[in-house]
Amino acid sequence: MAKAYWVAAYRSVSNPDALAAYAKIGGPAIIAAGGKFLVRGIPTAVYEAGQTERTVVIEFESVAQAQAAHDSADYQAALALLGDGAVRDIRIVEGF
Incomplete structure (x- = not known):
């Protein structure tokens, strides 16, 4: 099984505290x-x-693990704190 990489590129940060x-x-x-x-x-x-x-850039053992991390309740709670404090592009890419 190929590893997966979560890549987040921040376009802008409007609220550093968030x-x-x-x-x-x-x-x-x-x-x-x-x-x-x-x-x-x-x-x-x-x-x-x-x-x-x-x-x-974050490494995971698989795409499924990366997606589960993103969709987890704990991570979703973090996203709620971020709100609209940043504009980001997040991609999960399978390694080879």
Whole structure:
């Protein structure tokens, strides 16, 4: 079974306090669901249409595990705290 990667690219952050509240419980919820943070921060370089905004990459054992983490009650509680405090693009991609 191929690993899966949850990739989050933040387009903008309008409420840093909401982002901090989200991260406080969202990170632990993802880890508890089997996620391993590989990348978390601002890019050191961007090309083409890239944006210098926060990027997060999380590794999971499978696509199903990544989806279950996202859909879990604990992670959904974190999303409720984030609200409209950030605009993000989240993708789950299967590795090879």
